[in-house]
Amino acid sequence: MPITINSQTYDLPDDPRVTLLDFLRHDLALPGTKKGCDHGQCGACTVLVDGMRINSCLSLAAMHDGDHVTTIEGLGTPAAPSKLQQAFVDYDGYQCGYCTPGQICSATAMLQEIANGWPSDASESLEGPMEASGAEIRERMSGNLCRCGAYANIVAAIEDVAAQEDPA
Amino acid sequence: MRPFDFQRADGLDHASQLCADGDSKPIAGGTNLIDLMKLQVETPQTLVDIHRLPMGQIADTDDGGLRIGALASNTATAVHDRVRSDYPLLARAILAGASQQLRNKATTGGNLCQRTRCYYFMNIDQPCNKREPGSGCGALKGIARLHAVLGTSDQCIATYPGDMAVAMSALGATVEIADTSGKSRSVAVRDFHCLPGDTPWRDNVLEEGELITAVILPPPVEARQLYRKVRERSSYAFAMVSVAAVVALEDGRFSRADLAFGGLAHKPWHDPRLSELLLNKEPSAQLFDEAADVLLDSAQGYGENDFKIPLARRTLAAVLAEATGMEL
Numbered sequence: 237m238p239i240t241i242n243s244q245t246y247d248l249p250d251d252p253r254v255t256l257l258d259f260l261r262h263d264l265a266l267p268g269t270k271k272g273c274d275h276g277q278c279g280a281c282t283v284l285v286d287g288m289r290i291n292s293c294l295s296l297a298a299m300h301d302g303d304h305v306t307t308i309e310g311l312g313t314p315a316a317p318s319k320l321q322q323a324f325v326d327y328d329g330y331q332c333g334y335c336t337p338g339q340i341c342s343a344t345a346m347l348q349e350i351a352n353g354w355p356s357d358a359s360e361s362l363e364g365p366m367e368a369s370g371a372e373i374r375e376r377m378s379g380n381l382c383r384c385g386a387y388a389n390i391v392a393a394i395e396d397v398a399a400q401e402d403p404a
Numbered sequence: 405m406r407p408f409d410f411q412r413a414d415g416l417d418h419a420s421q422l423c424a425d426g427d428s429k430p431i432a433g434g435t436n437l438i439d440l441m442k443l444q445v446e447t448p449q450t451l452v453d454i455h456r457l458p459m460g461q462i463a464d465t466d467d468g469g470l471r472i473g474a475l476a477s478n479t480a481t482a483v484h485d486r487v488r489s490d491y492p493l494l495a496r497a498i499l500a501g502a503s504q505q506l507r508n509k510a511t512t513g514g515n516l517c518q519r520t521r522c523y524y525f526m527n528i529d530q531p532c533n534k535r536e537p538g539s540g541c542g543a544l545k546g547i548a549r550l551h552a553v554l555g556t557s558d559q560c561i562a563t564y565p566g567d568m569a570v571a572m573s574a575l576g577a578t579v580e581i582a583d584t585s586g587k588s589r590s591v592a593v594r595d596f597h598c599l600p601g602d603t604p605w606r607d608n609v610l611e612e613g614e615l616i617t618a619v620i621l622p623p624p625v626e627a628r629q630l631y632r633k634v635r636e637r638s639s640y641a642f643a644m645v646s647v648a649a650v651v652a653l654e655d656g657r658f659s660r661a662d663l664a665f666g667g668l669a670h671k672p673w674h675d676p677r678l679s680e681l682l683l684n685k686e687p688s689a690q691l692f693d694e695a696a697d698v699l700l701d702s703a704q705g706y707g708e709n710d711f712k713i714p715l716a717r718r719t720l721a722a723v724l725a726e727a728t729g730m731e732l
Contacts, residue, residue, distance in 0.1 A: 252410035252451065255438070275439050276506060288479075288508045294435045295509065298410055299453055342505065349504065354483045357499040357639065362488040378639035379503020 237302040241266070242310030252298045257281045259297035260307060268308035268337045272381070279380035282338040283307050289345035291379075308337035311344060319397045320344055327393035331384030339380045343394045346376045350398070368398030405441050409450040413457060416615065420584040422452040424613030430454045432475055433509035435502075436518045444528050445519075445535055455511075459617055462487070468623035471580075474513035474616045478568065479504070481512065491621055493629035493648055497571035500633045503640050513616035516569055516579065516596065519607060520562035520670075521642060523547060533559045534604045541604075548706040550642065553713055554669040560604030561706055564597055564671050565642050571631055573664035573672040574648035578620045584613035593619070594664075597671030604670075627652035627660050628727040634667075634719055643667035645716045651727035658682045658728075665699070668716060675699055687728040692721040 238245040241264065249259055257274075260266045260283070269292060272280030276294040283292045284306040312318035320340050323329070330336045350372070353364020358375035366372065373391050382390060413419030413430075423430050427449035431437055434455075440446040460475040462484050470491065472481055481487055482498040498507065524530040524542035531540035543551050543561050551561045572593040579591045597608045610616070630649045635641040646666035652659045661682035665673040677698050685691055696717035703713045725732045 253405045253407065274442065276435055279503065279505060282505055289505050290509050291435070291505045294438045294506075296410075296431075296434065296438065296451075299431070299434070299455060346504065352483070354479075355488070355495065355499060356504075357496075359499075362492055362495050375639050376504060379505045 239297070239300050239303055239305060241305045242307060248301055249297050252296060254297045255293055256283070256295045256297045256300055256305070257292035260292065260305075266307055266309055269341075270334055270337055272335065272338075277381070278335070278338075279342060280335050280338040282341045282380065284341055284345055287345065287348065289342050306341070308341055311340065318344070319400065320347075320393070323393035323397045324390070327389045327396065329386060329390040329393040330382070331386050335380060335382045335384075339377070339382070339390055342377060342380045343397075346373070346394075347398055349376070368395065370395065373398070405438075406444060406447045408441075408448055410453065411450055412453045416457060416459070416582055416617070417586055419452055419454045419457060420582060420586070420613050420615055422450065423615065424584050425450065426612055428452055430615060432511045433477070433514045435506050435509050436514065440519065440526070443526055445526055454615070459513075460511075465620060465623075470621040472512050472619045472621065474618055475511050478502070478507040478510045478512070478515060481568075482507065490624035491571075491575060491629070493575060493631050493650060494568070494571045494621070496629075496631040497567040497633075497646075497648060500631060500646075501567035512568075512619055515566055516593075516616060516619070517608065517610070518566055521550060521565045522562040523550075525562060534562060534600070537605050544706065547708060549708040550644075550667075551706055551709045552669045553703045553705055553709060553716075554665075554673055554700075555599040555671070555702075556669075556704060556706075557600045557602065557604065559602060560600035560670065562600065562604070562670055563667055564607075564669065566672075567631070567633065567643065567646060567666060569593060569597070570646055570664045570666040570672040571648045572619060572621070573674050574650050574662050575629075576622050576662065578622075579616055580618040580620060581610065581614050582617050583611070588617065590620070593672070594674045600670050607670075625650065625652070625660065630723050630727050632719055632723045632726075634715060645712055645719050647716075647719050647723045648672075649723050649727050651724065653687070653728055657684050657686050659684075661724075663720070665716065665720075668703075668712060682724075687724060687730050689721065689725075689730075689732055692724045692732075693717070695724070696720050 270280040272278035276291045281293040429448040459473040530542045633646040643666045650662040661679045
Protein backbone atom coordinates (compact mmCIF):
# COMPACT_ATOMS: atom_id res chain seq x y z
CA MET A 237 0.00 0.00 0.00
CA PRO A 238 1.32 3.46 -0.77
CA ILE A 239 1.87 6.22 1.76
CA THR A 240 -0.11 9.47 1.68
CA ILE A 241 1.82 12.63 2.42
CA ASN A 242 0.04 15.99 2.49
CA SER A 243 -2.82 14.44 0.45
CA GLN A 244 -0.57 13.01 -2.27
CA THR A 245 0.19 9.31 -2.51
CA TYR A 246 3.66 7.91 -3.03
CA ASP A 247 5.25 4.48 -3.34
CA LEU A 248 7.44 3.47 -0.41
CA PRO A 249 11.22 3.24 -0.86
CA ASP A 250 12.78 -0.11 -1.75
CA ASP A 251 15.54 0.11 0.86
CA PRO A 252 14.04 -0.69 4.28
CA ARG A 253 16.77 1.34 6.00
CA VAL A 254 15.30 4.63 4.77
CA THR A 255 13.77 6.55 7.64
CA LEU A 256 10.57 8.49 7.15
CA LEU A 257 12.66 11.64 7.58
CA ASP A 258 15.14 10.76 4.82
CA PHE A 259 12.28 9.62 2.59
CA LEU A 260 10.60 13.02 2.93
CA ARG A 261 13.71 15.09 2.46
CA HIS A 262 15.75 13.13 -0.08
CA ASP A 263 13.29 11.06 -2.05
CA LEU A 264 10.29 13.40 -2.11
CA ALA A 265 12.07 16.77 -1.99
CA LEU A 266 10.02 17.92 0.99
CA PRO A 267 12.84 19.59 2.93
CA GLY A 268 10.60 21.42 5.42
CA THR A 269 11.01 18.58 7.90
CA LYS A 270 14.45 19.03 9.44
CA LYS A 271 17.18 16.64 10.50
CA GLY A 272 18.64 17.84 13.78
CA CYS A 273 20.09 15.10 15.96
CA ASP A 274 18.74 12.11 13.95
CA HIS A 275 18.35 10.25 17.28
CA GLY A 276 14.96 11.34 18.60
CA GLN A 277 16.34 13.86 21.04
CA CYS A 278 15.64 17.24 19.42
CA GLY A 279 12.23 17.00 17.72
CA ALA A 280 13.24 18.95 14.59
CA CYS A 281 11.95 16.05 12.47
CA THR A 282 8.47 15.99 14.05
CA VAL A 283 5.67 15.15 11.61
CA LEU A 284 2.07 14.05 12.09
CA VAL A 285 1.08 10.47 11.27
CA ASP A 286 -2.68 10.13 11.26
CA GLY A 287 -2.72 13.24 13.45
CA MET A 288 -0.21 11.95 16.03
CA ARG A 289 3.17 13.62 16.35
CA ILE A 290 6.22 11.40 15.99
CA ASN A 291 9.96 11.73 15.40
CA SER A 292 10.31 10.86 11.71
CA CYS A 293 14.03 10.11 12.22
CA LEU A 294 13.18 7.09 14.38
CA SER A 295 10.66 5.54 12.04
CA LEU A 296 11.26 3.42 8.95
CA ALA A 297 9.38 4.64 5.89
CA ALA A 298 8.61 1.02 5.01
CA MET A 299 6.50 0.75 8.16
CA HIS A 300 4.18 3.58 7.07
CA ASP A 301 2.32 1.86 4.26
CA GLY A 302 -1.23 3.15 4.24
CA ASP A 303 -0.49 5.94 6.73
CA HIS A 304 -1.43 9.60 6.25
CA VAL A 305 1.51 11.86 7.00
CA THR A 306 1.31 15.63 7.39
CA THR A 307 4.50 17.70 7.24
CA ILE A 308 5.01 21.42 7.73
CA GLU A 309 4.37 21.85 3.97
CA GLY A 310 0.93 20.30 4.47
CA LEU A 311 -0.12 22.55 7.35
CA GLY A 312 -0.18 25.77 5.34
CA THR A 313 1.58 27.91 2.77
CA PRO A 314 3.17 31.35 2.93
CA ALA A 315 0.00 32.71 1.32
CA ALA A 316 -2.33 30.72 3.56
CA PRO A 317 -0.48 29.84 6.77
CA SER A 318 -2.05 27.84 9.59
CA LYS A 319 -2.86 29.75 12.77
CA LEU A 320 0.25 28.41 14.46
CA GLN A 321 2.44 29.23 11.47
CA GLN A 322 1.11 32.80 11.51
CA ALA A 323 1.54 33.07 15.28
CA PHE A 324 5.20 31.98 15.11
CA VAL A 325 5.75 34.83 12.61
CA ASP A 326 3.80 37.34 14.71
CA TYR A 327 5.59 36.42 17.95
CA ASP A 328 9.04 35.90 16.43
CA GLY A 329 8.95 32.32 17.72
CA TYR A 330 12.39 31.43 16.41
CA GLN A 331 15.81 32.82 15.71
CA CYS A 332 17.55 30.64 13.11
CA GLY A 333 14.31 28.81 12.26
CA TYR A 334 15.77 25.33 11.98
CA CYS A 335 13.62 23.83 14.75
CA THR A 336 10.50 25.76 13.68
CA PRO A 337 8.82 23.19 11.39
CA GLY A 338 9.16 20.58 14.13
CA GLN A 339 7.91 23.03 16.76
CA ILE A 340 4.84 23.90 14.69
CA CYS A 341 3.98 20.29 13.77
CA SER A 342 4.44 19.33 17.41
CA ALA A 343 2.30 22.22 18.69
CA THR A 344 -0.43 21.42 16.15
CA ALA A 345 -0.79 17.92 17.60
CA MET A 346 -0.35 19.21 21.15
CA LEU A 347 -3.39 21.49 20.89
CA GLN A 348 -5.45 18.49 19.80
CA GLU A 349 -4.12 16.43 22.72
CA ILE A 350 -5.21 19.18 25.11
CA ALA A 351 -8.60 19.32 23.40
CA ASN A 352 -8.84 15.55 23.88
CA GLY A 353 -8.33 16.06 27.62
CA TRP A 354 -5.11 14.05 27.65
CA PRO A 355 -2.95 14.70 30.72
CA SER A 356 0.76 15.54 30.82
CA ASP A 357 3.42 15.27 33.50
CA ALA A 358 2.58 18.87 34.44
CA SER A 359 -1.15 18.22 34.93
CA GLU A 360 -2.33 18.39 38.55
CA SER A 361 -5.14 15.98 37.82
CA LEU A 362 -5.10 13.14 35.32
CA GLU A 363 -8.74 13.86 34.46
CA GLY A 364 -9.65 16.48 31.88
CA PRO A 365 -10.40 19.09 30.79
CA MET A 366 -6.80 20.22 30.33
CA GLU A 367 -5.61 23.80 30.13
CA ALA A 368 -3.05 25.21 27.72
CA SER A 369 -1.18 27.02 30.51
CA GLY A 370 2.42 28.09 30.14
CA ALA A 371 3.57 25.25 32.40
CA GLU A 372 1.55 22.72 30.39
CA ILE A 373 2.89 24.01 27.07
CA ARG A 374 6.49 23.86 28.32
CA GLU A 375 6.08 20.27 29.51
CA ARG A 376 4.16 19.10 26.47
CA MET A 377 6.67 20.72 24.07
CA SER A 378 9.76 19.37 25.87
CA GLY A 379 10.48 17.00 22.99
CA ASN A 380 11.29 20.00 20.77
CA LEU A 381 14.57 21.71 21.50
CA CYS A 382 15.50 25.18 20.26
CA ARG A 383 19.26 25.69 20.07
CA CYS A 384 18.75 29.47 19.86
CA GLY A 385 16.65 29.47 23.01
CA ALA A 386 13.59 31.18 21.53
CA TYR A 387 11.39 29.36 24.00
CA ALA A 388 9.69 32.43 25.49
CA ASN A 389 8.34 33.50 22.12
CA ILE A 390 7.51 29.95 21.08
CA VAL A 391 5.37 29.55 24.20
CA ALA A 392 3.76 32.97 23.62
CA ALA A 393 2.84 32.04 20.04
CA ILE A 394 1.29 28.75 21.13
CA GLU A 395 -0.55 30.35 24.07
CA ASP A 396 -2.09 32.90 21.71
CA VAL A 397 -3.40 30.23 19.34
CA ALA A 398 -4.58 28.02 22.22
CA ALA A 399 -6.65 30.93 23.56
CA GLN A 400 -8.50 31.31 20.27
CA GLU A 401 -11.91 29.71 20.03
CA ASP A 402 -11.00 27.33 17.23
CA PRO A 403 -7.23 26.79 17.38
CA ALA A 404 -7.24 24.57 14.30
CA MET B 405 22.68 1.54 9.41
CA ARG B 406 23.81 -1.91 8.35
CA PRO B 407 21.66 -3.56 5.65
CA PHE B 408 18.99 -5.96 6.88
CA ASP B 409 16.11 -8.01 5.55
CA PHE B 410 12.72 -6.57 6.31
CA GLN B 411 9.89 -9.00 6.95
CA ARG B 412 6.30 -8.31 7.84
CA ALA B 413 4.76 -10.76 10.27
CA ASP B 414 1.19 -11.64 9.34
CA GLY B 415 0.37 -13.17 12.71
CA LEU B 416 1.83 -13.90 16.13
CA ASP B 417 2.99 -17.42 15.18
CA HIS B 418 4.61 -16.09 12.03
CA ALA B 419 6.34 -13.37 14.07
CA SER B 420 7.66 -15.89 16.60
CA GLN B 421 9.01 -18.12 13.84
CA LEU B 422 10.71 -15.21 12.11
CA CYS B 423 12.20 -14.05 15.42
CA ALA B 424 13.43 -17.51 16.47
CA ASP B 425 16.67 -16.92 14.60
CA GLY B 426 19.12 -15.18 16.91
CA ASP B 427 19.96 -12.59 14.26
CA SER B 428 16.36 -11.36 13.99
CA LYS B 429 14.68 -8.64 15.98
CA PRO B 430 11.03 -7.70 16.23
CA ILE B 431 10.25 -4.04 15.61
CA ALA B 432 7.13 -2.18 16.73
CA GLY B 433 7.58 1.47 17.73
CA GLY B 434 11.28 1.28 16.91
CA THR B 435 12.23 4.38 18.90
CA ASN B 436 15.03 2.59 20.76
CA LEU B 437 15.93 -0.07 18.19
CA ILE B 438 16.33 2.26 15.19
CA ASP B 439 18.46 4.59 17.28
CA LEU B 440 20.72 1.67 18.28
CA MET B 441 20.85 0.42 14.68
CA LYS B 442 22.07 3.84 13.54
CA LEU B 443 24.81 3.59 16.17
CA GLN B 444 25.50 -0.01 15.05
CA VAL B 445 24.99 -1.17 18.61
CA GLU B 446 22.23 -3.35 17.18
CA THR B 447 22.96 -5.02 13.84
CA PRO B 448 20.13 -7.48 13.18
CA GLN B 449 20.17 -9.50 9.95
CA THR B 450 16.39 -9.40 9.84
CA LEU B 451 13.85 -6.96 11.20
CA VAL B 452 10.43 -8.46 11.79
CA ASP B 453 7.72 -5.82 11.59
CA ILE B 454 5.08 -6.70 14.18
CA HIS B 455 3.53 -3.25 14.59
CA ARG B 456 0.30 -4.05 12.75
CA LEU B 457 -0.45 -7.28 14.62
CA PRO B 458 -3.70 -7.01 16.61
CA MET B 459 -2.07 -6.75 20.04
CA GLY B 460 -2.84 -3.13 20.87
CA GLN B 461 -6.04 -3.55 22.84
CA ILE B 462 -6.44 -2.47 26.45
CA ALA B 463 -9.25 -4.47 28.01
CA ASP B 464 -10.73 -5.39 31.39
CA THR B 465 -9.85 -8.84 32.70
CA ASP B 466 -12.48 -11.14 34.23
CA ASP B 467 -11.27 -10.45 37.75
CA GLY B 468 -11.41 -6.67 37.36
CA GLY B 469 -7.79 -6.11 36.37
CA LEU B 470 -6.58 -4.68 33.10
CA ARG B 471 -4.82 -6.34 30.18
CA ILE B 472 -2.60 -3.95 28.23
CA GLY B 473 -1.69 -5.32 24.82
CA ALA B 474 2.00 -5.46 23.94
CA LEU B 475 1.43 -3.06 21.03
CA ALA B 476 -0.64 -0.48 22.92
CA SER B 477 1.28 2.77 22.63
CA ASN B 478 2.53 4.43 25.79
CA THR B 479 0.19 7.31 24.99
CA ALA B 480 -2.83 5.02 24.59
CA THR B 481 -2.02 3.43 27.96
CA ALA B 482 -1.44 6.70 29.81
CA VAL B 483 -4.69 8.28 28.58
CA HIS B 484 -6.85 5.16 28.97
CA ASP B 485 -9.80 5.92 31.27
CA ARG B 486 -9.20 2.98 33.61
CA VAL B 487 -5.45 3.56 33.78
CA ARG B 488 -6.11 7.15 34.79
CA SER B 489 -8.73 6.27 37.40
CA ASP B 490 -7.54 2.90 38.79
CA TYR B 491 -3.79 2.85 38.07
CA PRO B 492 -2.76 6.53 38.20
CA LEU B 493 0.77 5.43 39.17
CA LEU B 494 1.15 3.85 35.75
CA ALA B 495 -0.19 6.91 33.92
CA ARG B 496 2.11 9.18 35.95
CA ALA B 497 5.18 7.01 35.33
CA ILE B 498 4.59 6.89 31.58
CA LEU B 499 3.97 10.64 31.39
CA ALA B 500 7.19 11.27 33.33
CA GLY B 501 9.21 9.53 30.63
CA ALA B 502 10.41 10.55 27.16
CA SER B 503 8.54 13.09 25.00
CA GLN B 504 5.03 12.98 23.56
CA GLN B 505 6.50 12.14 20.14
CA LEU B 506 8.29 9.10 21.57
CA ARG B 507 5.36 7.98 23.75
CA ASN B 508 3.13 8.03 20.66
CA LYS B 509 5.36 5.41 19.02
CA ALA B 510 6.68 3.46 22.01
CA THR B 511 4.80 0.29 22.89
CA THR B 512 4.26 -1.70 26.08
CA GLY B 513 6.43 -4.59 24.93
CA GLY B 514 9.14 -2.41 23.46
CA ASN B 515 9.28 -0.21 26.54
CA LEU B 516 9.87 -3.28 28.75
CA CYS B 517 12.64 -4.42 26.37
CA GLN B 518 14.33 -1.04 25.91
CA ARG B 519 18.05 -1.16 26.45
CA THR B 520 20.27 0.72 28.85
CA ARG B 521 21.42 4.23 28.01
CA CYS B 522 24.91 3.52 29.46
CA TYR B 523 27.30 5.69 27.43
CA TYR B 524 29.71 2.80 26.99
CA PHE B 525 26.98 0.46 25.73
CA MET B 526 25.90 3.06 23.18
CA ASN B 527 29.40 3.74 21.82
CA ILE B 528 30.86 0.89 19.76
CA ASP B 529 34.37 2.28 20.24
CA GLN B 530 34.17 1.64 23.98
CA PRO B 531 34.41 -1.63 25.91
CA CYS B 532 31.09 -3.04 27.07
CA ASN B 533 30.37 -6.54 28.33
CA LYS B 534 26.69 -6.12 27.53
CA ARG B 535 27.23 -5.24 23.88
CA GLU B 536 30.40 -7.28 23.33
CA PRO B 537 30.82 -9.99 25.98
CA GLY B 538 34.35 -10.15 27.35
CA SER B 539 35.38 -6.68 26.16
CA GLY B 540 35.25 -5.20 29.68
CA CYS B 541 33.16 -2.51 31.34
CA GLY B 542 34.11 1.08 30.58
CA ALA B 543 31.79 2.48 33.23
CA LEU B 544 33.34 0.67 36.21
CA LYS B 545 36.22 3.12 36.30
CA GLY B 546 34.78 5.68 33.93
CA ILE B 547 31.86 8.07 33.71
CA ALA B 548 29.20 6.46 35.84
CA ARG B 549 26.70 9.19 36.61
CA LEU B 550 23.66 7.32 35.28
CA HIS B 551 24.77 4.01 36.69
CA ALA B 552 23.54 1.48 39.19
CA VAL B 553 24.24 1.28 42.92
CA LEU B 554 22.24 -1.90 43.64
CA GLY B 555 22.63 -5.40 42.21
CA THR B 556 25.72 -4.55 40.16
CA SER B 557 28.46 -6.99 39.17
CA ASP B 558 32.09 -6.62 38.21
CA GLN B 559 30.91 -7.14 34.62
CA CYS B 560 28.30 -4.38 34.33
CA ILE B 561 26.86 -1.47 36.29
CA ALA B 562 24.27 -0.33 33.74
CA THR B 563 20.77 0.76 34.74
CA TYR B 564 17.42 -0.14 33.28
CA PRO B 565 16.31 3.29 32.05
CA GLY B 566 12.51 3.05 31.94
CA ASP B 567 9.73 4.46 34.09
CA MET B 568 6.72 2.40 32.97
CA ALA B 569 8.12 -0.89 34.25
CA VAL B 570 8.93 0.62 37.64
CA ALA B 571 5.25 1.45 38.11
CA MET B 572 4.25 -2.00 36.85
CA SER B 573 6.61 -3.58 39.36
CA ALA B 574 5.04 -1.68 42.26
CA LEU B 575 1.57 -2.57 40.98
CA GLY B 576 2.45 -6.29 40.90
CA ALA B 577 1.82 -6.65 37.16
CA THR B 578 2.54 -9.74 35.07
CA VAL B 579 4.12 -10.05 31.62
CA GLU B 580 2.35 -12.43 29.24
CA ILE B 581 4.77 -14.10 26.80
CA ALA B 582 4.16 -16.33 23.77
CA ASP B 583 6.81 -18.83 22.64
CA THR B 584 7.48 -20.16 19.14
CA SER B 585 5.03 -23.02 19.56
CA GLY B 586 2.23 -20.63 20.43
CA LYS B 587 2.27 -21.52 24.13
CA SER B 588 1.84 -18.72 26.62
CA ARG B 589 3.67 -18.20 29.91
CA SER B 590 3.49 -15.50 32.55
CA VAL B 591 6.32 -13.81 34.39
CA ALA B 592 5.94 -11.20 37.12
CA VAL B 593 7.30 -7.81 36.02
CA ARG B 594 9.45 -8.05 39.17
CA ASP B 595 11.11 -11.17 37.70
CA PHE B 596 11.16 -10.12 34.04
CA HIS B 597 14.41 -8.15 34.00
CA CYS B 598 17.72 -9.73 35.02
CA LEU B 599 20.61 -8.55 37.12
CA PRO B 600 23.89 -8.38 35.18
CA GLY B 601 25.85 -11.03 37.13
CA ASP B 602 28.12 -12.92 34.74
CA THR B 603 25.67 -12.56 31.85
CA PRO B 604 25.29 -8.80 31.43
CA TRP B 605 24.23 -9.17 27.78
CA ARG B 606 20.99 -10.63 29.05
CA ASP B 607 18.48 -7.86 29.86
CA ASN B 608 15.46 -10.02 30.58
CA VAL B 609 14.14 -13.58 30.64
CA LEU B 610 12.83 -13.66 27.05
CA GLU B 611 14.16 -16.64 25.09
CA GLU B 612 14.81 -16.49 21.36
CA GLY B 613 11.55 -16.29 19.46
CA GLU B 614 9.51 -15.40 22.51
CA LEU B 615 7.36 -12.29 22.19
CA ILE B 616 5.58 -10.25 24.83
CA THR B 617 1.85 -10.29 24.10
CA ALA B 618 0.52 -8.21 27.01
CA VAL B 619 1.01 -6.92 30.53
CA ILE B 620 -1.71 -7.82 33.03
CA LEU B 621 -2.47 -5.45 35.89
CA PRO B 622 -4.11 -7.05 38.94
CA PRO B 623 -7.44 -5.66 40.15
CA PRO B 624 -6.98 -2.17 41.61
CA VAL B 625 -6.63 -1.73 45.37
CA GLU B 626 -7.63 1.13 47.67
CA ALA B 627 -4.31 2.90 48.09
CA ARG B 628 -2.38 6.08 47.41
CA GLN B 629 -0.37 5.69 44.24
CA LEU B 630 2.62 7.98 43.71
CA TYR B 631 5.47 8.20 41.23
CA ARG B 632 8.33 10.54 42.08
CA LYS B 633 11.07 10.94 39.51
CA VAL B 634 14.23 12.89 40.28
CA ARG B 635 16.13 14.00 37.20
CA GLU B 636 18.59 16.63 36.09
CA ARG B 637 16.02 18.72 34.25
CA SER B 638 12.29 18.91 34.83
CA SER B 639 11.23 17.14 31.65
CA TYR B 640 12.47 14.67 29.05
CA ALA B 641 15.35 13.14 31.02
CA PHE B 642 16.10 9.74 32.49
CA ALA B 643 15.67 9.15 36.20
CA MET B 644 18.57 9.60 38.58
CA VAL B 645 16.26 7.97 41.11
CA SER B 646 12.56 7.24 40.87
CA VAL B 647 10.16 5.78 43.41
CA ALA B 648 6.84 4.12 42.62
CA ALA B 649 4.62 3.63 45.64
CA VAL B 650 1.29 1.91 46.29
CA VAL B 651 0.61 2.73 49.92
CA ALA B 652 -2.39 2.43 52.24
CA LEU B 653 -2.94 3.03 55.97
CA GLU B 654 -5.44 1.36 58.28
CA ASP B 655 -5.90 2.73 61.79
CA GLY B 656 -2.80 4.84 61.30
CA ARG B 657 -0.59 1.89 60.33
CA PHE B 658 0.68 0.70 56.95
CA SER B 659 -1.70 -1.89 55.51
CA ARG B 660 0.00 -1.80 52.11
CA ALA B 661 3.47 -0.64 51.06
CA ASP B 662 4.44 -1.86 47.61
CA LEU B 663 7.50 0.04 46.42
CA ALA B 664 9.68 -0.10 43.34
CA PHE B 665 12.65 2.01 42.31
CA GLY B 666 14.07 3.23 39.02
CA GLY B 667 17.56 4.48 38.23
CA LEU B 668 19.21 2.32 40.89
CA ALA B 669 19.77 -1.03 39.20
CA HIS B 670 19.83 -3.14 36.05
CA LYS B 671 16.12 -3.73 36.63
CA PRO B 672 13.21 -1.98 38.30
CA TRP B 673 14.25 -2.58 41.89
CA HIS B 674 11.79 -4.25 44.24
CA ASP B 675 12.86 -5.43 47.67
CA PRO B 676 10.22 -7.49 49.52
CA ARG B 677 11.91 -6.68 52.83
CA LEU B 678 10.59 -3.12 52.58
CA SER B 679 6.91 -3.99 52.82
CA GLU B 680 7.71 -6.55 55.53
CA LEU B 681 9.36 -3.79 57.53
CA LEU B 682 6.65 -1.17 56.95
CA LEU B 683 3.47 -3.23 57.31
CA ASN B 684 1.52 -2.69 60.56
CA LYS B 685 3.83 0.12 61.65
CA GLU B 686 2.97 3.78 62.12
CA PRO B 687 4.61 6.09 59.62
CA SER B 688 7.44 8.14 61.09
CA ALA B 689 10.64 9.75 59.91
CA GLN B 690 12.57 7.12 61.85
CA LEU B 691 10.67 4.28 60.17
CA PHE B 692 11.35 5.76 56.73
CA ASP B 693 15.02 5.93 57.61
CA GLU B 694 14.99 2.29 58.67
CA ALA B 695 13.33 1.42 55.35
CA ALA B 696 16.12 3.24 53.52
CA ASP B 697 18.70 1.34 55.59
CA VAL B 698 17.18 -1.91 54.37
CA LEU B 699 16.85 -0.73 50.77
CA LEU B 700 20.44 0.47 50.60
CA ASP B 701 22.26 -2.01 52.86
CA SER B 702 24.14 -3.48 49.89
CA ALA B 703 24.38 -0.25 47.86
CA GLN B 704 27.72 0.56 46.28
CA GLY B 705 28.62 3.76 44.45
CA TYR B 706 31.14 4.03 41.64
CA GLY B 707 32.32 7.59 42.17
CA GLU B 708 30.17 9.76 39.98
CA ASN B 709 26.98 8.04 41.05
CA ASP B 710 27.69 8.01 44.81
CA PHE B 711 25.05 10.72 45.16
CA LYS B 712 22.32 8.24 44.25
CA ILE B 713 22.60 6.52 47.63
CA PRO B 714 21.58 9.53 49.77
CA LEU B 715 19.24 10.68 47.00
CA ALA B 716 17.38 7.35 47.09
CA ARG B 717 17.10 7.61 50.89
CA ARG B 718 15.61 11.11 50.72
CA THR B 719 13.31 10.38 47.79
CA LEU B 720 11.94 7.31 49.54
CA ALA B 721 11.28 9.33 52.69
CA ALA B 722 9.62 12.12 50.70
CA VAL B 723 7.33 9.71 48.86
CA LEU B 724 6.35 7.82 52.02
CA ALA B 725 5.65 11.11 53.78
CA GLU B 726 3.51 12.37 50.93
CA ALA B 727 1.66 9.06 50.67
CA THR B 728 0.84 9.04 54.36
CA GLY B 729 0.11 12.76 54.70
CA MET B 730 3.09 13.37 56.98
CA GLU B 731 5.31 16.42 57.10
CA LEU B 732 8.98 15.62 57.41
